Amino acid sequence: MTIPSRVYALSRSAAAEWLESTDTHRARRALESDLDFVADLHALEFPTTYATAHGLVHDPDLLTFVVERDGTPIGYASGHVTTDGAGQLDYMAVVPDARGVGDGHVLLAATLAALFAEADLDELRLAVEEHRKPAIRFYEKHGFTRVH
Structure with a gap:
């Protein structure tokens, strides 16, 4: 079953x-x-995904970032530049009790800045499941616009 x-x-x-x-x-x-x-x-956050944490942390083709609060990791994001030179934010998650206070903003900024710089990209894309309304609002607030 495919999730829209x-x-x-x-x-x-x-x-x-x-x-x-x-x-x-x-x-x-x-x-x-x-x-x-x-x-x-x-x-x-992504129980049915193909990607593994080991791959996210160790794959040299992925840019995976962690955001900390008081020295403790509270979120991660991972993206890559595709073989055709496009930027892709693959995963982003912040622990539930740390949401809504700006940590995701910091994490997104660090990850996107690295991705934009990686291949001098003009654009980044991401896919988000339709039922994840808070995530959609978060991305739209940060300037993402729906293309599909």
């Missing part, structure tokens, strides 16, 4: 202002020591 999803795009120019004004010091590339955290949150 929406595809969204974000241009570099639409993201430029808020990306440049966001302090991303609490976000960093994922480390081996983040593997258990990423695995637990990934299983909670």
Whole structure:
């Protein structure tokens, strides 16, 4: 069974202002020591996905970031540049009790900035399941527009 999803795009120019004004010091590339955290949150948020936490943390073709609060990981995001040179945000999740206070904004900014810089991209895309209304609102608030 396929879960209906929406595809969204974000241009570099639409993201430029808020990306440049966001302090991303609490976000960093994922480390081996983040593997258990990423695995637990990934299983909670994306239980039927093909991707593994090990791949998200170790695959050199993926840019996976973790955001911390008080030195503790509370969210991760992962994306890549496709073989045809397009940017793709694959996964993003923040622990439920840390949502709505700006940590996702920091995580998204760090991940998108790295992806835009990776291949000098003009646009990034993502797919989000239609039933994830808070995620859709979050992405739209950050300038993503629906393309499919």
